[in-house]
Amino acid sequence: xxxxxxxxxxxxxxxxxxxxxxxxxxxxxxxxxxxxxxxxxxxxxxxxxxxxxxxxxxxxxxxxxxxxxxxxxxxxxxxxxxxxxxxxxxxxxxxxxxxxxxxxxxxxxxxxxx
Amino acid sequence: xxxxxxxxxxxxxxxxxxxxxxxxxxxxxxxxxxxxxxxxxxxxxxxxxxxxxxxxxxxxxxxxxxxxxxxxxxxxxxxxxxxxxxxxxxxxxxxxxxxxxxxxxxxxxxxxx
Numbered sequence: 736x737x738x739x740x741x742x743x744x745x746x747x748x749x750x751x752x753x754x755x756x757x758x759x760x761x762x763x764x765x766x767x768x769x770x771x772x773x774x775x776x777x778x779x780x781x782x783x784x785x786x787x788x789x790x791x792x793x794x795x796x797x798x799x800x801x802x803x804x805x806x807x808x809x810x811x812x813x814x815x816x817x818x819x820x821x822x823x824x825x826x827x828x829x830x831x832x833x834x835x836x837x838x839x840x841x842x843x844x845x846x847x848x849x
Numbered sequence: 850x851x852x853x854x855x856x857x858x859x860x861x862x863x864x865x866x867x868x869x870x871x872x873x874x875x876x877x878x879x880x881x882x883x884x885x886x887x888x889x890x891x892x893x894x895x896x897x898x899x900x901x902x903x904x905x906x907x908x909x910x911x912x913x914x915x916x917x918x919x920x921x922x923x924x925x926x927x928x929x930x931x932x933x934x935x936x937x938x939x940x941x942x943x944x945x946x947x948x949x950x951x952x953x954x955x956x957x958x959x960x961x962x
Contacts, residue, residue, distance in 0.1 A: 739891075767947045778937060778954045779892070784947065828891050836880055836941035836948050840891035 737763050737833045741841035748819055749849055755815045756844045758829030764809035765831035769838065770802075773826040785812040785829075819848040852876070853940055855953035862928055863961055870923045870956045872938035879941050881921045882950065883912055886935040928960045 738761040748754050758768055766787045771779040783804050784792040791804035801823075803815040816823055824847050830838040854873045862868055872881070880899045884892035896905050898914035898921060905912045909932075911924040925932055935957050939950040 741891075769949060776957070779952045781949050781952075784949055786947065826889075830891075832947070836943070836950065837882060837894060837897050838939075838950060839894060840884075842891045843889065845889070 737761075737831065737839040739829065739831050739839050739841040741829060741844050743844060744842060745845045745847075747847045747849060750820055751818055753815055753817045754819055754846060755813055756827055756829075756846075758812045758814070758831070758841050760810045760831045763831075763833060765812075765833070766809060767832045768806060768812040769830045769832075770804060770812070770814050771828045771830065773828060773843075775826075779828065782814075787812075816846065819846070821848045824848045853938055853951055853953035855938055855956055857956060858954065859957050859959075861959040861961065864929055865927050868925050868928055868958070870925075870936055870938075870958075871920070872922065872940075872953050873920045874940065875919065876940075876942075877918050878951075879918070879943055881914055881918075881941070882939045883921070883923055884937045884939060886937060886955075892935075892937055925958075928958075930960045930962045933958055933960050 740759045742757045768785040770782045773779050781794050782797045785804050785806040787806045793799045806812040826843050828843040830840040856871050882897045883895045886892040896912045901916045901918045903914045909926045913922045935955045937955045938953045941948050
């Protein structure tokens with residue numbers, strides 16, 4: 736199957752700093768990528784749809800100024816958590832659409848804000 | 850708002866037993882995917898069902914899409930400890946691109962040796 740990578744896999748940062756998470760499609764081009772957030776022992780919550788070359792579409796309740804998404808190329812989307820706070824600590828997962836509507840997921844990034 | 854109700858939420862069984870996980874909705878989906886997720890990792894796609902009434906088999910796993918495309922089930926025969934994980938169903942409203950998936954809350958399966 737298609738391979739999606741994420742970097743970093745784990746990150747610890749101090750409150751008030753910003754953190755960038757990268758999502759790459761390794762063996763295919765992805766015009767659409769999705770960013771999800773997952774709380775412990777819960778399902779995935781869609782945060783935003785990332786479209787190559789255009790603005791991301793955010794789900795209701797997700798602050799676009801706090802969670803900056805950039806999809807500058809067909810193989811890379813980035814999520815930047817700005818001015819992170821402890822409540823932003825979570826497991827962030829990206830996915831890429833391969834054969835519509837199938838999505839392949841990255842391995843996730845564990846963010847801990849101290 | 851499209852919702853997918855998954856049941857049961859938790860399931861703990863002995864090795865060798867059979868089990869079924871259900872995914873139900875009042876909405877019609879153009880397709881439905883099943884994923885399995887292990888702790889600290891991203892979900893892994895198991896299967897996609899598209900046609901109402903479709904049945905797909907993946908070794909000991911059998912997936913079925915309801916005739917009306919509102920529900921789906923996952924049946925595991927002779928469960929093994931390696932089947933342990935979080936099973937997620939996810940539905941797509943449209944078959945066209947750029948379509949977010951609607952996820953169920955997941956079924957956490959534990960198979961005890």
